[in-house]
Amino acid sequence: MVEHRFKFSKVYQAVFKTLARYIHIWGGRAAGRSYFVTSYFLFLITQPKYFRGAFLRHVFGDIRSSLWQDFKDRVEESDFDENDFEFNESQMTVRYKPTGNTIISKGFKKSAGNRSAKLKSLAGITHVACEEADENYEEDVNKLDDSIRTDKIDDIQIIFLYNPPSRNHWLIKRYYNLVDAEVFDRDGNPVPYYRAIPKENPNILCIHSTYRDNIKNLNRKSIEKYQAYGDPDSQFYNEEAWFVDINGLVSEGARGRIYRGFKHISLEFFRSLPYPSFYGLDFGYSEDPVALVEMKEHNGRLFWHQVIYETGLTNPALAKKMRALSVPKNALIFADNAEAKSIDELKDLGFYQIKPADKGPDSVLYGIKAIIACENYMTDTSTELWEENQEYKWQLDENGQPTNVPVDKNNHAKDAGRYGYTTYKKIRRRKKFTTASPSKEHNGSDDLLNAV
Template sequence: MQKVATPVFSFNKEFKPVFFSNARYKHLWGGRARGGSHCATDYYLHKITQKEYFRGLFVRSIFGDIAGSLFQDFKDRLSAQVEAGNLNEDDFAINDSKKTILYKPTGNTIISKGFKTASNKSSAKLKSIAGITHVLIEEAEEVDESDFNKLDDSIRTNKIDNIEIIMLFNPPGKNHWIMKRWYNLTPAVNSVGEEIEGWYRATPKTNPDLLSIHTTFLNNLKNLNAKTISKYHQYGDPESPMYNEDFYYRDVLGLVSEGAKGRIYKKVKPCTAAEYDALPYEPFYGLDFGFYPDPAAFGEHKRHNNTLWSKQLIYEQDLTNQQLADRIKQVIKHPNSPIYADSAESKSIQELIDERLNVYGAVKGPDSIDFGIKKLQGLTWFIVEDSKDFWFENQEYKYQIGSDGLATGKPIDKHNHLKDQARYAVVTHEIYGGGERQTGRRN
């Protein structure tokens, strides 16, 4: 066997435990420019060049995204070691199309996989992961819990004593499965000890299988230039033209928000069921059809001038139209009030009408989603506090995030079923006020 080379690493002291901890789950997370991916790929370069058996896996939500992130980062780490004379480039066989790496002196390897297909709409089959000892997941906050569990359950080699899954992620919302599974949240406070409304600090739950390292750019100043450091400070300065409170708290300081990054509805307020029931305004209803996996979502609403009150009535999977009609009859208190349903489901609407329900097709058009969202954003909106699925969607329904880390204004079609029925109801009721049945489109 050839002599095994020994790379020399110079890493942030905050990440030293990564090289020595036997925890199964290692979280390197926090704000931008913290150096987490640099440390993780350094660690993989260290592991692949050791004598001990190592089979590494790079994984992201979409396989194709690995090329410009983990795979390139690893090659950058390797180039630095080659230039320093610590490693021989000929000892590595790198396949750029398959995103695989072989270290010839030991036979240790790294492969790459994606959780989703290129469309990001269906799960990919994670094949050829038998014998994997180490997993490195980038942007773990974008991974569904079910996909993570399948991967976690599949890694069970007996080649080594301690299997490791390193997760790199920016802070998700407080209802994200990562937060619920591994962290406790306490209200964040500012420099003078005042609570920052809607923001939390996360501390790891007691768990011997978890190593959690939370860092920000402040832990990585020696590797950042003065302009970058100044820019991050300006995001948090109300006097700066670059001031962006949400970006500063989440992406710079690494705090956990009340909801997901890019959240669409940020100013919704709670009210009690008693307060809602006491309102003297005529109700109207919204309906978003669903079956599986999407639920049928049905809500009741009251409006006065520029204020809207809403409550969840139905949020269920696997309901046929007959069963849905029966459930609506069970929960509706004002059967003569209008129900505004997704007009794309004309057959379903007719079946509910045949069940003597007062259903109207919602007004929709090419820009109806954006129009409806802006309409709801312009209202003072209260949701009954025990409408748990409504509140979950309020925190998780979000815009797509662009390469600059900012919201694009394009909603992600997820966690929006109760939000959609509210949009149908408010827009259509404002236009037609419960008049003749309408299935037309907004001009």
């Protein structure tokens, strides 16, 4: 009988001993996480003990060039007979003939653009490796968790692999407490990055790793490049890459975030501003929330207040909630023009000044640029608005640099504000209505703003 040898990094040894259901393996770049997990699955599939594994990613097809290829590489590198593995390339499944153990591949989505999370055939699964776990929605992961059950073993393992998300991500909020990392930029100024401390929970094992835990498997040039990101004198110096990508710290907001520099104001102060209110509305229902934002504008200053951010609201329920929150029936509301039927229904329900937003070609980029050009203030109570402010981001290119294409996510309230401001601005320019005359309080309000 051939004795097969496995060698695993010490940093991941706890995975073999833990009784925790949830295992988080995350941190900085080049830490060997995918290598470990695919080696671990190779070990498990070749053992006589019952094992049913699953490779999982947000989009099914993305598994092919990641965990699936990595696993095949592990088999090829090993001293196992490749003929003992029965691979199904189209479905990305494998069976180890001597034991009958198997690995399947699943995605929350079959392809990009399909948001459904219809995971089937997970009964009997004992181990899941969820790569790029930060790409997934919390509710989808909850469904996954509920779908995994077996009476074959006592200790199911769900392994999450991910790079550091920002502080508002559900993974961070759910599993970690944050402490200031006390790090500084090239000029010696403190910068907002955080160390994630796992919350006490015996059912969770968290392993944080960086390239330093895998340094013996890296070439010298790669190590020098990683270290150059943190060297202020290097042409490759990159603060965010050094703290997040290399050292695995948690950032204040998403990489490539679109909106920065918003200032806090109180709701009382917002209410006291003597400028006319207008509203932006982004419709939603089951998965996406309805977002209603009240706004005011004066002399290049834009003021935001989140009124509603909620899922499951029908249009009658939305109208009822708007009345309860004292949104005037004559409020000027600019709503997503893709929802003409909903706009008409809200008009019939009493909000007679609701209008479709003026969305033309390149309206998204136009609106983003218009908002960025303003001095922006937002009420402290606008919880989800602040979260979207930190998470709404540009798509990144292959080098991790922001493009000019926004990611259509974490943007419901921001879209509502964009509808409101850009349409209000265009209507004012066309002089189709006049705003209220400035009151005598304007100078005093400006003085207050200067003090914010």
